[in-house]
Amino acid sequence: MRAGKPLGRNHNHCERMSEPKVPASRGTHWPAIVAVAINLAPIIGVAFWGWNAFALIFLYWLENLVIGARTLASMAANATMGGGPGLGIMFYGPAFALHYGLFCLVHGMFVMAMFGNGAWGAGWGDLASAAFALFAKEPNLAAGFASIVFWQVLQFGTFITNGAVNETDQKSLMLSPYPRIVILHLSIIFGGFLLQMLNEPLAGLLVLALLKTAFDVAEAMGKMPDFVAKLKEHAADYGR
Structure with a gap:
């Protein structure tokens, strides 16, 4: 894109869909700093607290x-404060809660079946049991959460x-979490599966946590890879 060329309609819509970002023109890096800070707990958990692949990936599922x-809260704010249809x-709201809830449920059951080593079942009720058991076994998970x-x-x-509540709509907000989750x-x-095959070497778990940190920093600064931006753009187009 040439300098000075107006941003296209799809680009603007995609930017709105991605929710809170600090514009680059402000010259601030606080989102990246905070993103690194919040990812320190998982990194420390792997390096010093003995977290295994299941504990790490289950924490990311809880995220x-x-x-x-937060998406539901953003949708409510858009409806009540942002000029969206009340x-x-x-x-x-209910449509998102149902669809996203089922998506997370299936995702969580898959994580349980793949990384739980048979310690718990793989049903929806077992997710709560696994969460309580993990936090009891690894109380430091509370810091990460x-x-x-x-x-x-x-x-x-x-x-x-920052005014983003006025620049989006319900459908765009409803779809906004999915590109992140899918990618x-x-x-x-996939990385966790490889680590299990390699008997979860510490270095591999650290790389997994660092990759997650890098993803969060890039997302916070609005500097995602092109294929991620295109996926968000397609989701935004679908939401229009």
Whole structure:
């Protein structure tokens, strides 16, 4: 794209869909700094607290649930504060909760079946049991989960204060989490499968956590690879 060329309609829509970002023109790197900070807990957990692949990947799955809650909050804010259709949340909110909830449920069952080593079942009820058991066995997981919640609350606050709440719509917000989940978690699950085959070497788990950190930093700064941007653009077009 040549310098000075106006941004296309699809590009603008895609930017709005991706939710809170600090514009590059402000010259600030605080989103990247915070993204690194919140990913320190998983890195420390692997390096010093003895987390295995299941603990790490299950924590990343829990992050999806927090992202879903933040997305619902963003949709509600758009309906009540951002000039969106007030009744839209009555339809899109439950639709998102049902579809995204089922998506996360199947994803979680797959993680359980693949990385749980038979310690728990692979049904929907077993996810709660696994979560309680993991946090009891690895109480330091609470630090990782708290950092995830903090980051999503911060992103929601930024979404409100930087005006993005006025520049999007219910359908775009509803679709916004999926490109991240599809790309990032397919990579994490594939990497975790390889680590299991290699008996979970520490270096491999650290690489997995560092790759997740790099993804979060790139997303926070709006500098995702082209194929990720195109996937988000297609999702945005579908949401129009």
